[in-house]
Structure formats: structure tokens, C-alpha cells
Amino acid sequence: MTTLPTLYGIPNCDTVRKARAWLAERGVEVRFHDFKKAGVQPAQLERWIAAAGWQKLLKRQGTTWRKLDAAAQATVIDAASAAALLRAHPSAIKRPVVEWSEAADDVTVGFAPEDWARRLG
Structure with missing residues (x-):
């Protein structure tokens, strides 16, 4: 038995909704993890x-990032500082994040239908 992919996001995010609908249209079953409620x-x-x-994972276009003061934004200079900010503000994570398998590097960030279609064969 293979492990289902896990889609991480926030249910009311438009991109997450599009991604979930795209997967459902193709009959792809995934687990959903609401990281705003359940955390990461x-x-x-x-x-x-x-x-x-970290640069791809950090959503600099979003409201959460824009609401941070310039000093807080300026502290994000590397993976460790980005991780600290994302733990404190999970809404600043670009969505959706999908873990396609148990492989450590089998992760995508953002909704990319062409890439996803290739993954699903």
C-alpha cells in the first residue's frame, strides 16, 4: 500500500482550493493538513x-508578510531565520505544500498543474 500524498495549506486560500479541486477532478486522493489549525x-x-x-517557501507577496514591520522582515536572511519566522507565522508559508511521498526531497511548493500532471503520470 502506498502512502497518500499530503497537501498542506489553509482551507480558505484560493490557491489551495484550486489545487484540491484539480486533484479531485483527476481522482487523486490526498490527505489535507490545515497548518493554520494543526501547525507545522x-x-x-x-x-x-x-x-x-527557504526563498520559495516564504510567501513575500502575502498579507502576513506585508503586515510585518520592516525590522522583522529584515531579519529573514537565511534558512534558519526564515524557519523561525515561518514557525511564528505559518500563514507566511507559500501554499500549497505537497509531500508526494516519504522521500525527503519529494516536496513541491505552490500549485503547478503541469508539474503535478507529470508527477501523476
Whole structure:
């Protein structure tokens, strides 16, 4: 039995809704993890940063980032400082994050239908 992919996000996020609908239309079953309610474990956040890079994981276009003062924004200079900010403000994580398998590097950030279609074969 294979493990289901896990889609991490926030249910009311438009991009997460589009991603979930896209997967459902293709009959792809996924587990959904609401990281605003259930949080993100530090080890998991480190895995995502290692797989995708902290720059890609940090959603600088979002409201959460824009509401931070300039001093807080300026502290984000590397993976460790980004991880600290994302633990404190999970809404600043770009969504959705999908763990496609148990492999540490099998993680995508953001909704990319073309890439997802290739993954699903």
C-alpha cells in the first residue's frame, strides 16, 4: 500500500482550493493538513526548506508578510531565520505544500498543474 500524498495549506486560500479541486477532478486522493489549525512541526518545516529552498517557501507577496514591520522582515536572511519566522507565522508559508511521498526531497511548493500532471503520470 502506498502512502497518500499530503497537501498542506489553509482551507480558505484560493490557491489551495484550486489545487484540491484539480486533484479531485483527476481522482487523486490526498490527505489535507490545515497548518493554520494543526501547525507545522519544526522538522517538517526544515524538510520543506531543504527540498524547495527557504526563498520559495516564504510567501513575500502575502498579507502576513506585508503586515510585518520592516525590522522583522529584515531579519529573514537565511534558512534558519526564515524557519523561525515561518514557525511564528505559518500563514507566511507559500501554499500549497505537497509531500508526494516519504522521500525527503519529494516536496513541491505552490500549485503547478503541469508539474503535478507529470508527477501523476
